[in-house]
Amino acid sequence: MATRILAVDDSTSMRQMVTFTLKGAGYEVEEAADGQQALDIAKGGKFDLVLSDVNMPVMDGITLVKELRSLSNYKFTPILMLTTESTGDKKTEGKSAGATGWIVKPFNPEQLLTTIKKVLG
Amino acid sequence: MSIDISQFLQTFFEESFEGLDIMESELLNLNVGSADKETINTIFRAAHSIKGGSGTFGLSSVADYTHVLETLLDEMRDGKRDVTQQSVDVMLQSVDVLREMLNALQDNLDLDHDRIASSHKQLTDLLSSDTSLPAASSTDSNAPKDSDTQEENSSGGWIINFSPYPDMMKTGNDPVRIIRELEELGNLTIELNDEKVPSLDELEPESCYLSWKLTLHADVPIDAVQDVFSWVDDECELQINEIIISDGYSGPDRRAPESTGKARKAASKEQTSIRVGIDKVDDLINMVGELVITQSMLHQLHDVEEFNQNTLERLQDGLAQLEQHTRELQENVMRIRMMPISFAFQRFPRLVRDLSNQFGKNIELKLTGEQTELDKTVMEKIGDPLVHLVRNSLDHGIEMPEIRAEAGKPETGTIELNAFHRGGNIIIEIKDDGAGLNTQKILQKAKENGLVKEGDTITTEQVNDLIFQPGFSTADVVSDVSGRGVGMDVVRRNIRALNGSVEVVSTPGVGSVFTIRLPITLAILDGQLVRVGKETYVIPLISIIESLQVKNEFVNAVTGSAEVYKLRDEYIPILRLYEIFDVEPDTKNLSAGMLVIVESEGQKLAIFVDELLSQQQVVIKSLETNFRKIDGLSGATILGDGTVALIADIVGVYELYQKKIVPSELKVIHDGGVAA
Numbered sequence: 001m002a003t004r005i006l007a008v009d010d011s012t013s014m015r016q017m018v019t020f021t022l023k024g025a026g027y028e029v030e031e032a033a034d035g036q037q038a039l040d041i042a043k044g045g046k047f048d049l050v051l052s053d054v055n056m057p058v059m060d061g062i063t064l065v066k067e068l069r070s071l072s073n074y075k076f077t078p079i080l081m082l083t084t085e086s087t088g089d090k091k092t093e094g095k096s097a098g099a100t101g102w103i104v105k106p107f108n109p110e111q112l113l114t115t116i117k118k119v120l121g
Numbered sequence: 122m123s124i125d126i127s128q129f130l131q132t133f134f135e136e137s138f139e140g141l142d143i144m145e146s147e148l149l150n151l152n153v154g155s156a157d158k159e160t161i162n163t164i165f166r167a168a169h170s171i172k173g174g175s176g177t178f179g180l181s182s183v184a185d186y187t188h189v190l191e192t193l194l195d196e197m198r199d200g201k202r203d204v205t206q207q208s209v210d211v212m213l214q215s216v217d218v219l220r221e222m223l224n225a226l227q228d229n230l231d232l233d234h235d236r237i238a239s240s241h242k243q244l245t246d247l248l249s250s251d252t253s254l255p256a257a258s259s260t261d262s263n264a265p266k267d268s269d270t271q272e273e274n275s276s277g278g279w280i281i282n283f284s285p286y287p288d289m290m291k292t293g294n295d296p297v298r299i300i301r302e303l304e305e306l307g308n309l310t311i312e313l314n315d316e317k318v319p320s321l322d323e324l325e326p327e328s329c330y331l332s333w334k335l336t337l338h339a340d341v342p343i344d345a346v347q348d349v350f351s352w353v354d355d356e357c358e359l360q361i362n363e364i365i366i367s368d369g370y371s372g373p374d375r376r377a378p379e380s381t382g383k384a385r386k387a388a389s390k391e392q393t394s395i396r397v398g399i400d401k402v403d404d405l406i407n408m409v410g411e412l413v414i415t416q417s418m419l420h421q422l423h424d425v426e427e428f429n430q431n432t433l434e435r436l437q438d439g440l441a442q443l444e445q446h447t448r449e450l451q452e453n454v455m456r457i458r459m460m461p462i463s464f465a466f467q468r469f470p471r472l473v474r475d476l477s478n479q480f481g482k483n484i485e486l487k488l489t490g491e492q493t494e495l496d497k498t499v500m501e502k503i504g505d506p507l508v509h510l511v512r513n514s515l516d517h518g519i520e521m522p523e524i525r526a527e528a529g530k531p532e533t534g535t536i537e538l539n540a541f542h543r544g545g546n547i548i549i550e551i552k553d554d555g556a557g558l559n560t561q562k563i564l565q566k567a568k569e570n571g572l573v574k575e576g577d578t579i580t581t582e583q584v585n586d587l588i589f590q591p592g593f594s595t596a597d598v599v600s601d602v603s604g605r606g607v608g609m610d611v612v613r614r615n616i617r618a619l620n621g622s623v624e625v626v627s628t629p630g631v632g633s634v635f636t637i638r639l640p641i642t643l644a645i646l647d648g649q650l651v652r653v654g655k656e657t658y659v660i661p662l663i664s665i666i667e668s669l670q671v672k673n674e675f676v677n678a679v680t681g682s683a684e685v686y687k688l689r690d691e692y693i694p695i696l697r698l699y700e701i702f703d704v705e706p707d708t709k710n711l712s713a714g715m716l717v718i719v720e721s722e723g724q725k726l727a728i729f730v731d732e733l734l735s736q737q738q739v740v741i742k743s744l745e746t747n748f749r750k751i752d753g754l755s756g757a758t759i760l761g762d763g764t765v766a767l768i769a770d771i772v773g774v775y776e777l778y779q780k781k782i783v784p785s786e787l788k789v790i791h792d793g794g795v796a797a
Contacts, residue, residue, distance in 0.1 A: 011170045013133035017126050017177065024124065053173075055166045069291070075327070078293035084173055092355075100293035101352030106176025106184065109124035121298055 002028040003120060004045070008038040008052040008064065009082065018051065021109040022116070035059025039067050042074065049120060050079040051103075054094065062097045069098035078119045082107075126178065133174045134227045135394065138220065140167035142467055145216050148209055149470045156197065156204035164212075165194040171219065183222055186237060189244040190215050196248075211243050213471065277364040278307065278339050279346050284314075284332035284358040291327065294353050300335065302349045307339020336364075395497060397457050405457070408450045415442045455642050456494070462540045462549070463491035465500050469511055469538060476515050483522050483533040484515060490540035495547045496642040499619055503549070503639065506612045506623075510551045510635050511536060513609070518555030518633055528630065530554070542641070546621075546663075549637040558627040560584045585625050589613040617721070617772060620646065620661050638663070646741050648758075650734035650766065651717060653698050654705045657766040659739055659758060660728065664719045664771045668733055671711040686716060686727045693718065696778045697729045698769075701753060707731040721771040728774070741768065753777045 005027050007018045012033075019029045030047070032038035036059040038052065050068065054061040061081055068074040078100040083091055091102055103115050144167045147160050168191045175183035190212065196202040218240040225232050281303070285296055303309050312334040319330065337346065346361055347354070419439040425432050466488050477484040495503075519525075519534035526532050537552040560581060567573040567587045591610040616623045621639035640646065640663065648659035649668075675687040676695070685692040695716070699706040708714055708731060716727040739758035744751055755770035 010166070011133075011174055012136050013129045013174050014170075014177065016129045016132055020126070020129070021124055055169045057163070057166065076290055076293055082173075084169070084176075095292065095352075095355060098292050105173040108177070109126060118302055119298065121295075121301065 002026065003049070004028045004030070004047045005116070006030050006032065006038060006042055006047040006050045006052075008032045008035065008050065008056070008061070010034055010053060010056040014053070014082075017109070018112065021112055025113050025116075027116075035061060035064035035067070038064055042068060043071065046073060047077065049116065050074070050077060051082065051116075052079065053082045062093050065094060065097040065099045080115070080119065130178055132394075133178050134223055137171045137174065137223055140171055141216050141220050141223075143167050145213065145471055146467055148213050148216065149474060151204055151209055153204055153206045153209060158198070161194060161198045161204070165191065165198050168194055180226055182232060182237070183219065183226070186215075186222065186241055187219065189241060189248060190219075193244060193248050208247055211240075211247055215240055215244060279337045279341075279343070280360075280362045280364060281335040281337065281346065282332070282358070282360040282362075283335060283350070285329045285353070286356050286358075287325075287328035287330065289329050289353060289356040292353075292356065294356065296329065296331065296333070299349055299353065300333065303335060303337055303346070306341050306345060306349075307337055310336040310338070312336075332358075338364075395458065395460075401453065401456055404453050405450070408446060408453055411446045412443075412450065415439060415446055419443065451645075455496075455644060458497050458642065458644070459494035460497050460500055461492045461494055462500065462547070463488075465504050465507060466491055466538055466540075468504075468508070472508065472511065473515065473536060476512065480515065481521065482515070482519055484519055485533050485535050487535060487537040488539075489537065493540040493542060493547060494641075495540075495639065496644070498643050499547075499639055499641075502615065502619055503637070506615045506637070507538075507549065507551070509609075509612050510623075510637075511538070514551055514553040514555065514633065514635075518553035518557075520556050547639050547641050549639070551635040551637075552632065554632040557629040557631055557633050558585050558588065558625065560627075560629070563587055582626075585627050588625065589623070614772070619643065620663055622663065644741055645738050646758075646768065647736070648739045648768065649717065649736050650760075651698075651715075651728075651730040652732040652734055653702070653730050654707060656702070656704050657734065657760065657764065658698065658702075658730070659766050659768040660717055660719065661755075661768070661771065662736060664721060666718045666720055666725065668715055668717045671714070671716055671729075673712050676711055688718065688725075688727070691725065693725045693727045694778070695727045695729055696774065698774075699729075701774055701777050701781065702767075719771050721775050724775065726771070726775055726778070728769075739766070739768070 005022055007015055007022065007029055009015045009018065010033050015031050015033070019031055022029045030041055030045070032041050034056045035052070038050070039059065042050065052061040052064055065079050065081070068077070068079060079098070081091070081094040081099045081102040082105055083094070083102045084105045094102060100119065103112060144164050147164045150160055151157070168187055172184055172187035172191050175181070175187065193202070193208070193212070197204055218237060222232055222237065283296070283299070289296070300309070300311065314332045314334065315330070317330045317332070318324070324330075343361060343363070350357070350359055419436070422432060422436050422439065428436070469486055469488070473484055473486040514536050519536065520528070522532040525534065535554045537550070539550040539552065541548055563584050564573065564579070567584070568575065572587060572590055573579060588609045589612070591608065613623050616637055616639070619639055620643070621637060623635060623637045625633055625635050627633040646659070647662040649662055649665055651658050651660055671686070676684055677687065677692070678684045684695040686695050695711070697709070706714075711729060714729055714731050715733050716729055717733070719726050719728060741756040742758060744754060744756055753770055753773040754767050755773070756768045757765050758768060760766050
C-alpha cells in the first residue's frame with residue numbers, strides 16, 4: 001500500500017506545490033485547508049505522515065497536533081509542522097503539543113522530499 | 122533532481138491578492154487602541170501566507186518586505202505592541218506596496234525599488250519604535266538558526282551520548298530514524314545501553330527506556346550532528362563530544378542547501394481562474410442529469426412507428442421539458458461566472474477613509490446589497506467608473522462639516538452604495554446626502570462651451586445630464602482628486618461599453634443619486650432583431666427608446682445628405698443602416714420602413730431599417746476572437762434557424778455615421794466620442 005500523507009495548509013499554492021511534489025515522489029496525498037478539515041479527514045482514514053502549516057483559520061496547526069495526538073490512531077504518527085523562522089517560539093509550542101519536527105519555510109521541493117524520506121525511513 | 126514549481130505561481134498570485142484584500146478590509150476594521158485579537162490574527166495570517174509563499178516560490182523581494190510587516194503584526198498579536206493609528210496607516214500603505222510588487226512580478230515588470238525601500242524603512246522604523254523588543258532584521262529569513270556555534274576546528278568525529286526521555290516516541294520521533302540519519306554522515310559505532318529497561322510487568326510499551334553511545338567517525342561540523350537531533354533536543358539528554366585529532370584540516374561546511382529555486386517562468390495573466398461554489402457545480406450536474414433523462418424520454422419516441430395522440434403528447438411534454446432544462450442549464454452556467462458585487466465594493470471603505478482624511482470631511486460609507494451577483498467581467502470593468510463616481514460624490518457632493526452644520530445637516534455626510542437586481546439588470550446606486558449638483562454653475566459652463574445656447578429652454582434633468590458630456594470636466598468643476606483628466610463622459614462611455622447606462626438625479630441641498638444600470642452578464646444580450654435587405658441585425662434593447670413608422674412630414678433634410686426626424690420637440694438625425702453597413706435594402710423610401718430611436722452617448726439617433734423582427738435574448742459571440750474587430754459591430758450571434766446575425770454597437774455605428782455621412786462642419790458636439 002502506498003504511503004499516505006495528509007497535507008494541511010490554508011494557502012492553495014502551497015498545498016498544490018506540496019501535493020505535486022509528494023505525488024511525484026509516489027506518495028498518496030490528501031489535502032486539507034485548515035486544522036478542522038484535516039482532523040475530519042484524519043479521522044476518516046489512516047495516514048503515515050501529517051504535514052501541517054501552523055497559522056490557519058478555523059483551527060491552527062498546534063491545536064491540530066494536540067487533537068491528533070489524542071486519537072489512538074495518531075499517537076505515534078509523525079507530524080511535521082511547516083514553520084517559518086520568525087515564528088520560532090511556535091516550534092516549541094508545536095513540540096510540546098506533540099509534533100515530531102518541523103520544516104522551515106521557505107523550503108524547496110527537494111528539501112521537502114529529503115526530510116519526508118528521512119522521517120518515513 | 123529539480124522540480125518545477127513555477128506552475129503554482131499563478132495560484133500564489135491570486136491567493137496573495139485575495140489575502141491583500143482581506144488585510145486591507147480587516148485593517149480598516151481595526152479599532153485603534155482596543156484592537157480585536159481575531160482581526161489582528163486574520164491580518165497576520167494573510168501576511169504570513171504571502172511571506173511563506175513568496176519565499177517558497179523564489180520571490181525573495183516580497184518575502185523580505187513582508188517579513189517586517191509580519192513581525193510587526195506578530196508583536197501586535199502577542200500583545201507586545203499597541204495598535205496605533207500610525208501603524209495602521211503604515212500597514213495600509215504596505216498593502217498597497219505589496220500589491221504593486223506582486224502586480225509587477227506577475228507581469229514581469231521592474232519593481233519600484235525606491236518606493237519599496239521607503240515603505241520598508243517606515244515599517245522598520247515603526248518596528249524599532251516604542252517597544253523594548255529589538256528590531257528584527259529583515260534579511261535573516263533564510264538564515265539557518267540552529268547553528269549557534271561556528272565550528273571551524275577539524276575533528277576526528279564525535280562521541281554522542283543520546284538518552285531519549287521516555288515520552289519521546291509520543292511525538293512521533295523514532296530513535297532508530299535518528300541513528301539511521303547519523304549513519305549517513307559517516308561510519309557509526311553503536312553501543313546500546315538497556316539498563317533502564319524494566320521487568321516485563323512494569324514495562325510500558327509506549328515509553329522509551331533505551332539509551333545509546335554513538336561514535337561517529339566522520340569529519341563533519343557539529344552543526345550537522347546537532348541538526349540530526351534538532352527535533353528532539355528537548356526530548357532527550359544529549360552530549361556531543363569531539364574526538365580531537367591533530368592534523369588541523371578544516372573541512373568544508375557541508376550544510377548548505379540553497380533556499381529556493383530561482384526558476385520562474387512568466388505566468389500568463391489570461392490564465393486567471395474563477396472560484397465556483399460547490400453548490401453551483403452540483404446544480405449544474407443535477408441539471409445535466411435532468412437533460413439526460415429528457416433526452417432518453419425523447420429517444421423512446423424515436424422508435425415509434427406511427428404518431429398518435431398519446432405519443433404526440435409525450436413528444437410535446439418532452440420538448441417542453443427540454444426547453445425548460447435548457448433554459449435552467451443556461452442560467453446555471455451563467456451563474457458560474459457570477460460573483461457577489463462585494464468584490465467591487467470592498468475597496469471603498471479604504472478609499473472613502475483615505476479621501477475623507479485628505480479633504481477633512483466626515484463621511485460614513487454604507488454598503489448594501491453586497492451579495493448581489495454579477496458577471497465577473499462586468500465586475501472587473503465597473504470598478505473604475507464606480508471609483509470615479511464615489512470620488513466625485515466625496516469631493517463635490519458632501520460638503521465640509523462646518524457648511525453642513527450651518528445648513529442644519531449632521532456634520533457627518535453619508536455615501537451609500539447600493540446594488541440590487543431589477544428586471545434582468547443590475548442596478549448600482551451611488552447616493553450622497555451632499556449639496557447636490559449646482560445647476561447654475563453647470564448651465565453657465567455649458568453655455569461657455571456652447572453645449573447650450575442662450576435662450577434654450579432646458580429641464581433640470583437635462584442640465585444634470587450635461588455633466589456626462591465630453592469636455593465638461595474643467596478645472597473649476599473638478600478638483601485634482603476627482604479630475605485626474607478623466608471626465609464623467611468617460612464614466613458614461615465605459616458603462617455604455619458594457620451595454621449599461623448611467624443617470625443622475627439631484628436635489629440641491631439634499632444630495633445626488635447616480636444610478637448605474639448594467640446587464641447581469643456580457644454573454645447574453647436582450648436584443649431587438651431588425652432586418653435590412655437579407656441581413657438581420659441585433660440592436661441592444663437597452664439603448665432603444667422607441668420604434669416608429671415614419672411620417673414623411675416630420676423628415677427634414679439638412680444640407681447634403683444629413684436628414685433629421687422631428688420627434689415631438691426634438692430633431693433626431695436619421696441613420697440609414699444600409700448605408701453604414703453597405704448592404705442592399707428592400708427600400709430606400711423612409712415611409713416604407715421603420716425607425717428605431719436609440720440613444721448613444723446622450724445623443725439620440727433614428728436608425729432606419731426595413732423591418733422589425735422579434736425581441737429575444739441572444740448569446741454574444743465575439744467577432745474579435747473568431748474573426749476580427751469590425752467598427753460598428755460589437756459581436757455576432759447565431760439565431761434559432763442557424764443563421765448569423767450581427768450585433769450593432771450603437772456608439773460605433775454613430776461614429777461610422779459621423780465619418781461616412783455627416784460632412785465635417787456639421788459634426789455635432791459629440792466628435793470626441795471615441796469607442797471605449
